[in-house]
Amino acid sequence: MRAAVRIAAWLYAVAIYGFIFLPVVVLVLFSLQATSFPIPPFTGPSLRWYQAVLSDTRLTSALVNSLLVAVLSSLTSVTLGFLSAWGFARFVLPGSAILRGLITLPLTVSYLIIGMGLLVLFNWAGVPKSLLAAGIGHVVINLPLCFAIIYSQMGDHQINIERAARDLGAAEWKVLLMITVPVMAPAIFAGFFLSMTFSWDEFVISFLLTRFETTLPVEIWNLLRSGLNPKTNAVGSLVFAVSIVLVVFFELTLLRRKPA
Amino acid sequence: MSISGSNSRALPWALVTPALAWTLAFFVLPFIAMGLSSLTAHEGGGLTLANYSQFFTDPSYWRAMVNSLEVTAIVTVISILLAYPFAWILAEQVPERWQRLALMLAVLPFWTSYVVRSYSWLLVLAQNGVINRALTGIGLIAEPLQLANTRFATVTGFVHFFVMLLTLTIFANLKQLSPSYRKAAADLGAGPVRTFLHVVLPLTLPGIMVGAFLTFVLCIGDYITPQILGGNNELVMPQLVMMQIGRRGDFPLASALSIILMAVVTVAYLACARWLKIERA
Numbered sequence: 001m002r003a004a005v006r007i008a009a010w011l012y013a014v015a016i017y018g019f020i021f022l023p024v025v026v027l028v029l030f031s032l033q034a035t036s037f038p039i040p041p042f043t044g045p046s047l048r049w050y051q052a053v054l055s056d057t058r059l060t061s062a063l064v065n066s067l068l069v070a071v072l073s074s075l076t077s078v079t080l081g082f083l084s085a086w087g088f089a090r091f092v093l094p095g096s097a098i099l100r101g102l103i104t105l106p107l108t109v110s111y112l113i114i115g116m117g118l119l120v121l122f123n124w125a126g127v128p129k130s131l132l133a134a135g136i137g138h139v140v141i142n143l144p145l146c147f148a149i150i151y152s153q154m155g156d157h158q159i160n161i162e163r164a165a166r167d168l169g170a171a172e173w174k175v176l177l178m179i180t181v182p183v184m185a186p187a188i189f190a191g192f193f194l195s196m197t198f199s200w201d202e203f204v205i206s207f208l209l210t211r212f213e214t215t216l217p218v219e220i221w222n223l224l225r226s227g228l229n230p231k232t233n234a235v236g237s238l239v240f241a242v243s244i245v246l247v248v249f250f251e252l253t254l255l256r257r258k259p260a
Numbered sequence: 261m262s263i264s265g266s267n268s269r270a271l272p273w274a275l276v277t278p279a280l281a282w283t284l285a286f287f288v289l290p291f292i293a294m295g296l297s298s299l300t301a302h303e304g305g306g307l308t309l310a311n312y313s314q315f316f317t318d319p320s321y322w323r324a325m326v327n328s329l330e331v332t333a334i335v336t337v338i339s340i341l342l343a344y345p346f347a348w349i350l351a352e353q354v355p356e357r358w359q360r361l362a363l364m365l366a367v368l369p370f371w372t373s374y375v376v377r378s379y380s381w382l383l384v385l386a387q388n389g390v391i392n393r394a395l396t397g398i399g400l401i402a403e404p405l406q407l408a409n410t411r412f413a414t415v416t417g418f419v420h421f422f423v424m425l426l427t428l429t430i431f432a433n434l435k436q437l438s439p440s441y442r443k444a445a446a447d448l449g450a451g452p453v454r455t456f457l458h459v460v461l462p463l464t465l466p467g468i469m470v471g472a473f474l475t476f477v478l479c480i481g482d483y484i485t486p487q488i489l490g491g492n493n494e495l496v497m498p499q500l501v502m503m504q505i506g507r508r509g510d511f512p513l514a515s516a517l518s519i520i521l522m523a524v525v526t527v528a529y530l531a532c533a534r535w536l537k538i539e540r541a
Binding site: 006010012016022080084099105106109110112113116119121123136139140144147197201216217220224228244246 | 271272273274275276278279280282283284286287288289290291293294297342345346349350353364365366368369371372373374375376377379380381382383384386390420423424477478480481482483484488498501502505511514515518521522525529
């Protein structure tokens with residue numbers, strides 16, 4: 001009976017792993033396919049589609065745009081998130097709970113609706129569609145995330161270090177830059193890299209708010225119109241590789257937080 | 261003391277104001293703009309409820325909401341049923357030292373691009389895709405099955421995503437459960453099935469509900485997966501919203517539909533609020 005449960009559990013786990021990995025394996029496998037169609041049977045490895053992606057200026061400039069938007073919007077999110085988290089954690093403010101709720105509220109609203117709202121507002125205000133407009137949207141979705149991560153990590157032992165610094169005559173900005181930022185570095189990095197992965201992968205806001213210059217997910221979306229295409233597989237595999245690098249960074253910063 | 265004394269009132273506001281201002285300017289204000297826009301007519305100004313009444317009277321719009329709710333309900337139920345045993349296996353059957361690795365592997369495809377992940381399912385489900393080739397290859401079917409551009413495809417793509425998500429939330433919940441509960445139940449004579457049904461399952465219900473709520477919110481608001489995998493045969497609400505913008509430039513109607521969608525999510529939140537609060541406390 002015990003052994004039967006074990007075997008059933010193993011079979012089930014293998015089946016679920018198979019289901020979870022099936023599309024990813026297919027994606028990467030057929031990105032290495034030499035022929036023009038990413039369909040079975042697999043006809044041997046080739047890197048020609050990776051070459052095609054890297055020599056496609058639309059895709060490479062979209063990739064640069066994506067990185068630019070991801071880095072700048074994440075820096076903005078993490079800066080605003082950190083300052084407000086510090087403010088709320090260290091000082092008593094009237095209506096603090098409501099204000100904190102306001103900052104985290106965008107987490108509960110779908111990206112489509114956030115993008116729609118900005119589109120309507122920018123349209124009324126006469127702000128043209130651009131990477132900047134999309135970047136503003138990315139800060140809207142990532143600021144609450146950065147705030148929540150950093151705020152949750154503001155502990156009491158840090159207050160004492162800050163107090164000690166103040167007692168020794170440090171000005172507030174010195175306390176902030178030389179004590180709080182280094183002490184909070186793991187949470188700040190975690191917020192930054194998580195924002196990076198979300199911004200890097202965000203589609204619907206960028207789709208609504210950009211026109212001529214767009215981000216990589218939007219360019220990939222445009223590629224999809226041509227149907228199944230090995231170039232899409234190659235660019236998808238590259239995106240996967242970049243995401244994995246970001247996730248490894250994220251894991252390392254999270255792991256570093258644990259003292260043990 | 262004197263310097264920091266005069267600073268101490270201005271400083272905290274200087275810290276929190278940028279974040280608050282950003283949220284007000286680019287989240288609250290757009291939302292108000294969307295609300296006002298939903299009350300105007302597409303052509304010509306003037307306040308009107310026409311956009312809302314169109315939704316409630318036009319059966320094709322109504323149909324999109326029904327499709328959205330049906331797909332979301334199916335996806336949520338299947339994802340929970342698949343993820344729960346998997347999370348249990350990871351938490352109970354996998355040796356402690358391998359658990360972190362096993363969980364990381366289980367969520368690894370999370371980190372592929374979302375657009376690309378839906379497209380990858382197209383490679384699997386297409387007419388000449390992996391599944392049809394395999395089935396015709398072994399002679400099980402003569403003609404390829406229509407798998408892509410169906411509700412089945414949409415549900416598969418969604419379930420793939422949410423099994424990973426629910427595995428995370430349920431796993432965390434199972435790990436928090438003290439083993440002494442199970443020991444106590446066993447000492448009192450309950451078999452493994454009764455222990456599970458009467459002890460483990462009720463205690464992990466909050467985790468399931470949080471996961472189910474996340475699934476509901478993310479699934480009903482998603483445009484990418486239904487558009488890539490479901491095609492245009494059976495529209496869901498986000499597709500309808502995007503269609504108003506893309507093809508017709510009808511922002512007022514798109515705004516009204518977005519607000520209706522948000523209202524549905526709010527109702528779901530209120531329905532789950534009991535469990536969601538337990539989790540937060």
